[in-house]
Amino acid sequence: MIAIDIVSDGLFAAVAAMGFGAISDPPLRAFPYIALLAALGHAARYCLMTFLGLDIATASLIAAFIIGTGSVWCGKKVFCPMTVLYIPALLPMVPGTYAYKTVFSLIMFLQDIDSPTRGSEYLQSMIFNGAVSFSVIFMLAIGATVPVFLLREKANSMTRGSKFI
Amino acid sequence: MTNDRIVEIADFIARYLSFMLGAGVHTSRVVRNSKRIGEALGVGVSIYTSQKTATLTVSVPGSSQRDTRVVDIPAYPISFEWNADLSALSWAAFDKKMSLEEIRGRFDEIVSKPKMNPVFVLLMVGLANASFCRLFGGDIWAMLITFTATLIGFFTRQHLTKKKVNHYIVFVISAFVASLCASTALSLGIETAEIALATSVLYLVPGVPLINGVIDITDGHIQIGISRLVNALMLIVCIAIGMSATLMLVKDSLL
Numbered sequence: 001m002i003a004i005d006i007v008s009d010g011l012f013a014a015v016a017a018m019g020f021g022a023i024s025d026p027p028l029r030a031f032p033y034i035a036l037l038a039a040l041g042h043a044a045r046y047c048l049m050t051f052l053g054l055d056i057a058t059a060s061l062i063a064a065f066i067i068g069t070g071s072v073w074c075g076k077k078v079f080c081p082m083t084v085l086y087i088p089a090l091l092p093m094v095p096g097t098y099a100y101k102t103v104f105s106l107i108m109f110l111q112d113i114d115s116p117t118r119g120s121e122y123l124q125s126m127i128f129n130g131a132v133s134f135s136v137i138f139m140l141a142i143g144a145t146v147p148v149f150l151l152r153e154k155a156n157s158m159t160r161g162s163k164f165i
Numbered sequence: 166m167t168n169d170r171i172v173e174i175a176d177f178i179a180r181y182l183s184f185m186l187g188a189g190v191h192t193s194r195v196v197r198n199s200k201r202i203g204e205a206l207g208v209g210v211s212i213y214t215s216q217k218t219a220t221l222t223v224s225v226p227g228s229s230q231r232d233t234r235v236v237d238i239p240a241y242p243i244s245f246e247w248n249a250d251l252s253a254l255s256w257a258a259f260d261k262k263m264s265l266e267e268i269r270g271r272f273d274e275i276v277s278k279p280k281m282n283p284v285f286v287l288l289m290v291g292l293a294n295a296s297f298c299r300l301f302g303g304d305i306w307a308m309l310i311t312f313t314a315t316l317i318g319f320f321t322r323q324h325l326t327k328k329k330v331n332h333y334i335v336f337v338i339s340a341f342v343a344s345l346c347a348s349t350a351l352s353l354g355i356e357t358a359e360i361a362l363a364t365s366v367l368y369l370v371p372g373v374p375l376i377n378g379v380i381d382i383t384d385g386h387i388q389i390g391i392s393r394l395v396n397a398l399m400l401i402v403c404i405a406i407g408m409s410a411t412l413m414l415v416k417d418s419l420l
Contacts, residue, residue, distance in 0.1 A: 012296035019293020022286045024189070024373050026245035042300075081252050083191060084245040087376050092297065096370035097363055103405030104412075104419040125420065141379030156197065160260065162253030165271060 013042030021088025064143025079162035318343025340407025
Protein backbone atom coordinates (compact mmCIF):
# COMPACT_ATOMS: atom_id res chain seq x y z
CA MET A 1 0.00 0.00 0.00
CA ILE A 2 2.81 2.39 0.90
CA ALA A 3 4.56 1.60 -2.39
CA ILE A 4 1.39 2.40 -4.34
CA ASP A 5 1.06 5.71 -2.50
CA ILE A 6 4.62 6.68 -3.34
CA VAL A 7 4.35 5.65 -6.99
CA SER A 8 1.02 7.42 -7.53
CA ASP A 9 2.41 10.53 -5.86
CA GLY A 10 5.30 10.52 -8.30
CA LEU A 11 3.05 9.80 -11.26
CA PHE A 12 0.64 12.64 -10.58
CA ALA A 13 3.52 15.01 -9.87
CA ALA A 14 4.99 14.09 -13.27
CA VAL A 15 1.73 14.94 -15.05
CA ALA A 16 1.48 18.19 -13.08
CA ALA A 17 5.05 19.18 -13.97
CA MET A 18 4.56 18.49 -17.67
CA GLY A 19 1.30 20.43 -17.75
CA PHE A 20 2.49 23.46 -15.80
CA GLY A 21 5.75 23.34 -17.75
CA ALA A 22 3.86 23.34 -21.06
CA ILE A 23 2.68 26.91 -20.30
CA SER A 24 6.32 28.03 -20.53
CA ASP A 25 6.98 26.34 -23.88
CA PRO A 26 9.80 23.87 -23.13
CA PRO A 27 11.38 21.95 -26.05
CA LEU A 28 9.50 18.70 -26.72
CA ARG A 29 12.63 16.61 -26.21
CA ALA A 30 12.78 17.75 -22.58
CA PHE A 31 9.33 16.45 -21.54
CA PRO A 32 10.30 12.86 -20.58
CA TYR A 33 13.12 14.13 -18.37
CA ILE A 34 10.96 16.83 -16.78
CA ALA A 35 8.44 14.11 -15.90
CA LEU A 36 11.12 11.81 -14.53
CA LEU A 37 12.75 14.51 -12.39
CA ALA A 38 9.42 15.80 -11.07
CA ALA A 39 8.31 12.29 -10.13
CA LEU A 40 11.57 11.57 -8.31
CA GLY A 41 11.60 14.88 -6.49
CA HIS A 42 7.97 14.93 -5.44
CA ALA A 43 7.99 11.28 -4.34
CA ALA A 44 11.16 11.97 -2.34
CA ARG A 45 9.50 14.93 -0.63
CA TYR A 46 6.40 12.84 0.08
CA CYS A 47 8.52 10.11 1.71
CA LEU A 48 10.58 12.57 3.74
CA MET A 49 7.50 14.34 5.05
CA THR A 50 5.31 11.28 5.68
CA PHE A 51 7.79 8.70 6.95
CA LEU A 52 10.61 10.76 8.43
CA GLY A 53 8.37 13.59 9.64
CA LEU A 54 10.57 16.31 8.15
CA ASP A 55 9.15 19.83 7.83
CA ILE A 56 8.07 21.05 4.41
CA ALA A 57 11.02 23.45 3.92
CA THR A 58 13.79 20.94 4.64
CA ALA A 59 12.04 18.23 2.64
CA SER A 60 11.70 20.65 -0.28
CA LEU A 61 15.39 21.51 -0.05
CA ILE A 62 16.41 17.85 -0.27
CA ALA A 63 13.92 17.10 -3.06
CA ALA A 64 15.12 20.13 -5.03
CA PHE A 65 18.71 19.01 -4.57
CA ILE A 66 17.79 15.61 -6.04
CA ILE A 67 16.07 17.31 -9.00
CA GLY A 68 19.02 19.65 -9.55
CA THR A 69 21.55 16.82 -9.49
CA GLY A 70 19.41 14.77 -11.86
CA SER A 71 19.15 17.68 -14.27
CA VAL A 72 22.96 17.73 -14.64
CA TRP A 73 22.80 14.21 -16.03
CA CYS A 74 19.62 14.68 -18.12
CA GLY A 75 20.63 18.11 -19.45
CA LYS A 76 23.69 16.68 -21.15
CA LYS A 77 21.51 14.10 -22.93
CA VAL A 78 18.99 16.49 -24.47
CA PHE A 79 21.27 19.56 -24.66
CA CYS A 80 19.10 21.68 -22.39
CA PRO A 81 20.39 24.08 -19.73
CA MET A 82 19.70 22.77 -16.25
CA THR A 83 17.09 25.45 -15.57
CA VAL A 84 14.99 24.26 -18.54
CA LEU A 85 14.65 20.89 -16.83
CA TYR A 86 14.57 21.71 -13.15
CA ILE A 87 12.27 24.74 -13.12
CA PRO A 88 9.29 22.82 -14.64
CA ALA A 89 10.14 19.86 -12.38
CA LEU A 90 9.99 22.13 -9.32
CA LEU A 91 6.64 23.69 -10.29
CA PRO A 92 4.42 21.06 -8.56
CA MET A 93 6.23 21.83 -5.30
CA VAL A 94 5.72 25.61 -5.44
CA PRO A 95 3.50 26.36 -2.42
CA GLY A 96 0.64 28.07 -4.29
CA THR A 97 -2.06 27.49 -1.68
CA TYR A 98 0.09 28.94 1.12
CA ALA A 99 0.85 31.94 -1.08
CA TYR A 100 -2.74 32.93 -1.77
CA LYS A 101 -3.86 32.07 1.76
CA THR A 102 -1.39 34.73 2.93
CA VAL A 103 -3.39 37.29 0.96
CA PHE A 104 -6.71 35.84 2.20
CA SER A 105 -5.57 36.16 5.82
CA LEU A 106 -4.67 39.77 5.17
CA ILE A 107 -8.11 40.47 3.69
CA MET A 108 -9.86 38.70 6.59
CA PHE A 109 -7.72 40.62 9.09
CA LEU A 110 -8.84 43.90 7.52
CA GLN A 111 -12.48 42.73 7.67
CA ASP A 112 -12.19 41.90 11.37
CA ILE A 113 -9.95 44.77 12.39
CA ASP A 114 -12.32 45.78 15.23
CA SER A 115 -12.31 42.40 16.91
CA PRO A 116 -8.95 42.00 18.68
CA THR A 117 -9.18 38.22 19.10
CA ARG A 118 -10.19 37.26 15.55
CA GLY A 119 -8.07 40.02 14.06
CA SER A 120 -4.92 38.72 15.71
CA GLU A 121 -5.77 35.15 14.70
CA TYR A 122 -5.88 36.19 11.08
CA LEU A 123 -2.69 38.17 11.47
CA GLN A 124 -1.03 35.08 12.90
CA SER A 125 -2.26 32.96 10.03
CA MET A 126 -0.95 35.54 7.59
CA ILE A 127 2.55 35.36 9.06
CA PHE A 128 2.36 31.55 9.18
CA ASN A 129 1.31 31.18 5.52
CA GLY A 130 3.70 33.86 4.33
CA ALA A 131 6.67 32.37 6.16
CA VAL A 132 5.97 28.89 4.83
CA SER A 133 5.53 29.99 1.22
CA PHE A 134 8.58 32.23 1.26
CA SER A 135 10.90 29.68 2.81
CA VAL A 136 9.70 26.81 0.62
CA ILE A 137 10.21 28.82 -2.58
CA PHE A 138 13.63 29.89 -1.35
CA MET A 139 14.62 26.34 -0.42
CA LEU A 140 13.39 24.96 -3.76
CA ALA A 141 15.54 27.35 -5.78
CA ILE A 142 18.58 27.02 -3.50
CA GLY A 143 18.42 23.23 -3.46
CA ALA A 144 18.31 23.02 -7.23
CA THR A 145 21.10 25.61 -7.66
CA VAL A 146 23.61 23.94 -5.31
CA PRO A 147 24.70 21.42 -8.01
CA VAL A 148 25.37 24.39 -10.30
CA PHE A 149 27.70 25.86 -7.70
CA LEU A 150 29.44 22.53 -7.17
CA LEU A 151 29.98 21.76 -10.86
CA ARG A 152 30.52 25.27 -12.30
CA GLU A 153 32.15 24.27 -15.60
CA LYS A 154 30.04 21.21 -16.36
CA ALA A 155 26.78 22.88 -15.39
CA ASN A 156 27.44 25.86 -17.65
CA SER A 157 28.23 23.90 -20.80
CA MET A 158 25.13 21.71 -21.04
CA THR A 159 24.16 22.97 -24.48
CA ARG A 160 27.69 22.78 -25.94
CA GLY A 161 27.63 20.85 -29.22
CA SER A 162 23.82 20.72 -29.38
CA LYS A 163 22.33 18.87 -32.35
CA PHE A 164 19.06 20.73 -32.06
CA ILE A 165 19.78 24.18 -33.45
CA MET B 166 37.72 46.49 -36.85
CA THR B 167 35.66 49.24 -38.50
CA ASN B 168 33.12 51.26 -36.57
CA ASP B 169 30.28 49.96 -38.79
CA ARG B 170 31.22 46.42 -37.89
CA ILE B 171 31.10 47.20 -34.17
CA VAL B 172 27.68 48.79 -34.57
CA GLU B 173 26.49 45.66 -36.42
CA ILE B 174 27.78 43.36 -33.67
CA ALA B 175 26.25 45.55 -30.96
CA ASP B 176 22.92 45.52 -32.84
CA PHE B 177 22.89 41.76 -32.92
CA ILE B 178 23.93 41.23 -29.30
CA ALA B 179 21.33 43.79 -28.21
CA ARG B 180 18.66 41.79 -30.01
CA TYR B 181 19.96 38.50 -28.63
CA LEU B 182 19.91 39.65 -25.05
CA SER B 183 16.55 41.38 -25.30
CA PHE B 184 14.98 38.17 -26.63
CA MET B 185 16.56 36.07 -23.90
CA LEU B 186 15.68 38.44 -21.06
CA GLY B 187 12.18 38.92 -22.48
CA ALA B 188 11.59 35.17 -22.58
CA GLY B 189 12.34 34.83 -18.86
CA VAL B 190 15.87 33.44 -18.78
CA HIS B 191 17.70 34.12 -15.52
CA THR B 192 20.13 37.03 -15.71
CA SER B 193 23.50 35.35 -15.18
CA ARG B 194 22.88 32.97 -18.10
CA VAL B 195 21.98 35.85 -20.43
CA VAL B 196 25.10 37.76 -19.43
CA ARG B 197 27.32 34.69 -19.80
CA ASN B 198 25.90 33.77 -23.23
CA SER B 199 26.16 37.33 -24.58
CA LYS B 200 29.77 37.56 -23.44
CA ARG B 201 30.47 34.23 -25.14
CA ILE B 202 29.05 35.44 -28.45
CA GLY B 203 31.07 38.64 -28.08
CA GLU B 204 34.22 36.61 -27.49
CA ALA B 205 33.49 34.53 -30.61
CA LEU B 206 33.28 37.75 -32.63
CA GLY B 207 36.37 39.27 -31.03
CA VAL B 208 34.76 41.96 -28.85
CA GLY B 209 34.26 42.46 -25.13
CA VAL B 210 30.69 42.78 -23.85
CA SER B 211 29.50 44.39 -20.60
CA ILE B 212 25.85 44.39 -19.60
CA TYR B 213 23.78 46.12 -16.96
CA THR B 214 20.26 44.72 -16.61
CA SER B 215 17.12 45.92 -14.95
CA GLN B 216 13.52 44.77 -15.23
CA LYS B 217 12.46 46.58 -18.41
CA THR B 218 15.70 47.82 -19.99
CA ALA B 219 19.30 46.70 -20.32
CA THR B 220 22.45 48.70 -21.02
CA LEU B 221 25.05 47.15 -23.29
CA THR B 222 28.61 48.19 -24.12
CA VAL B 223 30.57 46.46 -26.87
CA SER B 224 34.28 47.27 -26.88
CA VAL B 225 37.31 46.15 -28.85
CA PRO B 226 40.12 44.98 -26.55
CA GLY B 227 43.25 47.07 -26.89
CA SER B 228 41.57 49.99 -28.66
CA SER B 229 39.31 52.87 -27.73
CA GLN B 230 36.49 51.77 -30.06
CA ARG B 231 33.23 51.07 -28.28
CA ASP B 232 29.48 51.20 -28.76
CA THR B 233 27.00 51.69 -25.91
CA ARG B 234 23.26 51.50 -26.08
CA VAL B 235 20.17 51.08 -23.93
CA VAL B 236 17.93 48.18 -24.99
CA ASP B 237 14.23 47.83 -24.24
CA ILE B 238 13.27 44.37 -23.04
CA PRO B 239 10.02 43.32 -24.72
CA ALA B 240 7.58 41.18 -22.72
CA TYR B 241 7.55 37.86 -24.54
CA PRO B 242 5.80 34.84 -23.07
CA ILE B 243 8.25 32.65 -21.14
CA SER B 244 9.97 30.24 -23.53
CA PHE B 245 12.27 27.48 -22.33
CA GLU B 246 12.80 26.44 -25.93
CA TRP B 247 14.44 29.78 -26.73
CA ASN B 248 16.42 29.43 -23.52
CA ALA B 249 17.82 26.05 -24.61
CA ASP B 250 18.37 26.79 -28.28
CA LEU B 251 19.76 30.31 -27.93
CA SER B 252 22.21 29.02 -25.30
CA ALA B 253 23.25 26.30 -27.72
CA LEU B 254 23.70 28.98 -30.41
CA SER B 255 26.16 30.84 -28.20
CA TRP B 256 28.25 27.69 -27.76
CA ALA B 257 28.06 26.89 -31.49
CA ALA B 258 29.23 30.43 -32.30
CA PHE B 259 32.11 30.05 -29.84
CA ASP B 260 33.22 26.54 -30.85
CA LYS B 261 32.79 26.75 -34.61
CA LYS B 262 33.95 30.38 -34.90
CA MET B 263 30.80 31.26 -36.84
CA SER B 264 30.62 34.61 -38.64
CA LEU B 265 28.14 37.28 -37.57
CA GLU B 266 25.96 36.63 -40.65
CA GLU B 267 25.76 32.90 -39.89
CA ILE B 268 24.90 33.51 -36.23
CA ARG B 269 22.23 36.02 -37.21
CA GLY B 270 20.70 33.57 -39.71
CA ARG B 271 20.52 30.80 -37.09
CA PHE B 272 19.09 33.21 -34.55
CA ASP B 273 16.28 34.22 -36.91
CA GLU B 274 15.52 30.54 -37.59
CA ILE B 275 15.33 29.75 -33.86
CA VAL B 276 13.07 32.65 -32.88
CA SER B 277 10.68 32.13 -35.81
CA LYS B 278 10.04 28.46 -34.96
CA PRO B 279 6.33 27.86 -34.29
CA LYS B 280 5.27 27.71 -30.64
CA MET B 281 3.49 24.82 -29.01
CA ASN B 282 -0.14 24.33 -30.11
CA PRO B 283 -2.38 26.31 -27.68
CA VAL B 284 -5.02 23.57 -27.61
CA PHE B 285 -2.39 21.02 -26.59
CA VAL B 286 -1.18 23.37 -23.84
CA LEU B 287 -4.78 23.84 -22.69
CA LEU B 288 -5.33 20.09 -22.33
CA MET B 289 -1.99 19.58 -20.60
CA VAL B 290 -2.74 22.34 -18.08
CA GLY B 291 -6.16 20.81 -17.39
CA LEU B 292 -4.61 17.40 -16.74
CA ALA B 293 -1.88 18.95 -14.63
CA ASN B 294 -4.30 20.77 -12.37
CA ALA B 295 -6.47 17.65 -12.04
CA SER B 296 -3.46 15.62 -10.90
CA PHE B 297 -2.56 18.45 -8.57
CA CYS B 298 -6.02 18.10 -7.06
CA ARG B 299 -5.26 14.42 -6.53
CA LEU B 300 -1.95 15.23 -4.81
CA PHE B 301 -3.89 17.38 -2.33
CA GLY B 302 -6.22 14.46 -1.61
CA GLY B 303 -9.15 15.13 -3.95
CA ASP B 304 -11.27 12.21 -5.21
CA ILE B 305 -12.07 11.43 -8.84
CA TRP B 306 -15.08 13.78 -8.94
CA ALA B 307 -13.08 16.64 -7.52
CA MET B 308 -10.43 15.91 -10.15
CA LEU B 309 -13.01 16.04 -12.95
CA ILE B 310 -14.38 19.36 -11.73
CA THR B 311 -10.88 20.81 -11.37
CA PHE B 312 -10.08 19.62 -14.90
CA THR B 313 -13.13 21.35 -16.36
CA ALA B 314 -12.67 24.51 -14.28
CA THR B 315 -9.04 24.73 -15.36
CA LEU B 316 -9.92 24.28 -19.02
CA ILE B 317 -12.40 27.15 -18.84
CA GLY B 318 -10.10 29.34 -16.73
CA PHE B 319 -7.03 28.77 -18.87
CA PHE B 320 -9.04 29.29 -22.06
CA THR B 321 -10.15 32.64 -20.64
CA ARG B 322 -6.55 33.51 -19.88
CA GLN B 323 -5.33 32.57 -23.37
CA HIS B 324 -8.13 34.52 -24.97
CA LEU B 325 -7.69 37.67 -22.88
CA THR B 326 -3.91 37.58 -23.35
CA LYS B 327 -4.44 37.41 -27.11
CA LYS B 328 -6.64 40.51 -26.85
CA LYS B 329 -3.73 42.25 -25.06
CA VAL B 330 -5.69 42.95 -21.88
CA ASN B 331 -3.53 44.14 -18.96
CA HIS B 332 -2.06 41.00 -17.37
CA TYR B 333 -3.13 41.83 -13.82
CA ILE B 334 -6.73 42.03 -14.99
CA VAL B 335 -6.25 38.77 -16.91
CA PHE B 336 -5.13 37.07 -13.70
CA VAL B 337 -8.02 38.44 -11.61
CA ILE B 338 -10.61 37.39 -14.19
CA SER B 339 -9.20 33.93 -14.89
CA ALA B 340 -8.87 33.19 -11.17
CA PHE B 341 -12.47 34.28 -10.68
CA VAL B 342 -13.74 32.20 -13.62
CA ALA B 343 -11.83 29.06 -12.67
CA SER B 344 -12.83 29.17 -9.01
CA LEU B 345 -16.44 29.98 -9.87
CA CYS B 346 -16.58 26.89 -12.10
CA ALA B 347 -14.96 24.80 -9.38
CA SER B 348 -17.43 26.08 -6.77
CA THR B 349 -20.12 23.97 -8.47
CA ALA B 350 -18.47 21.14 -6.51
CA LEU B 351 -19.92 22.66 -3.34
CA SER B 352 -23.50 22.62 -4.60
CA LEU B 353 -23.09 19.14 -6.08
CA GLY B 354 -22.20 17.94 -2.59
CA ILE B 355 -18.89 16.32 -3.45
CA GLU B 356 -16.92 15.19 -0.41
CA THR B 357 -13.66 16.88 -1.34
CA ALA B 358 -15.25 20.00 -2.85
CA GLU B 359 -13.01 22.30 -0.80
CA ILE B 360 -9.91 20.76 -2.38
CA ALA B 361 -11.31 21.17 -5.90
CA LEU B 362 -12.00 24.83 -5.14
CA ALA B 363 -8.57 25.42 -3.60
CA THR B 364 -6.59 23.80 -6.44
CA SER B 365 -8.63 25.20 -9.33
CA VAL B 366 -6.58 28.42 -9.48
CA LEU B 367 -3.13 26.90 -8.99
CA TYR B 368 -2.37 26.83 -12.72
CA LEU B 369 -2.03 30.62 -12.46
CA VAL B 370 0.68 30.66 -9.79
CA PRO B 371 3.75 32.29 -11.40
CA GLY B 372 6.19 29.55 -10.42
CA VAL B 373 8.81 30.33 -13.05
CA PRO B 374 9.39 34.00 -12.07
CA LEU B 375 9.39 32.99 -8.39
CA ILE B 376 12.15 30.42 -8.88
CA ASN B 377 14.02 32.63 -11.37
CA GLY B 378 13.94 35.47 -8.86
CA VAL B 379 15.58 33.38 -6.16
CA ILE B 380 18.14 32.03 -8.66
CA ASP B 381 19.03 35.60 -9.62
CA ILE B 382 19.41 36.56 -5.97
CA THR B 383 21.76 33.63 -5.30
CA ASP B 384 23.78 34.57 -8.40
CA GLY B 385 24.26 38.08 -7.02
CA HIS B 386 21.85 39.87 -9.37
CA ILE B 387 19.90 40.95 -6.32
CA GLN B 388 18.05 43.94 -7.78
CA ILE B 389 16.56 42.11 -10.73
CA GLY B 390 15.89 39.06 -8.54
CA ILE B 391 13.84 41.14 -6.13
CA SER B 392 11.97 42.82 -8.98
CA ARG B 393 11.05 39.41 -10.38
CA LEU B 394 9.80 38.31 -6.94
CA VAL B 395 7.78 41.50 -6.51
CA ASN B 396 6.28 41.00 -9.95
CA ALA B 397 5.27 37.45 -9.05
CA LEU B 398 3.88 38.66 -5.73
CA MET B 399 1.62 41.13 -7.53
CA LEU B 400 0.26 38.28 -9.66
CA ILE B 401 -0.39 36.17 -6.55
CA VAL B 402 -2.34 39.08 -5.03
CA CYS B 403 -4.37 39.21 -8.26
CA ILE B 404 -5.13 35.48 -8.03
CA ALA B 405 -6.24 35.92 -4.43
CA ILE B 406 -8.49 38.85 -5.37
CA GLY B 407 -10.19 36.89 -8.17
CA MET B 408 -10.66 33.87 -5.98
CA SER B 409 -11.90 35.82 -2.97
CA ALA B 410 -14.70 37.22 -5.15
CA THR B 411 -15.90 33.65 -5.71
CA LEU B 412 -15.49 32.66 -2.06
CA MET B 413 -17.43 35.69 -0.88
CA LEU B 414 -20.22 34.74 -3.27
CA VAL B 415 -20.48 31.06 -2.39
CA LYS B 416 -19.50 30.75 1.25
CA ASP B 417 -19.11 34.18 2.81
CA SER B 418 -15.67 33.48 4.27
CA LEU B 419 -12.19 33.18 2.82
CA LEU B 420 -10.37 30.77 5.10
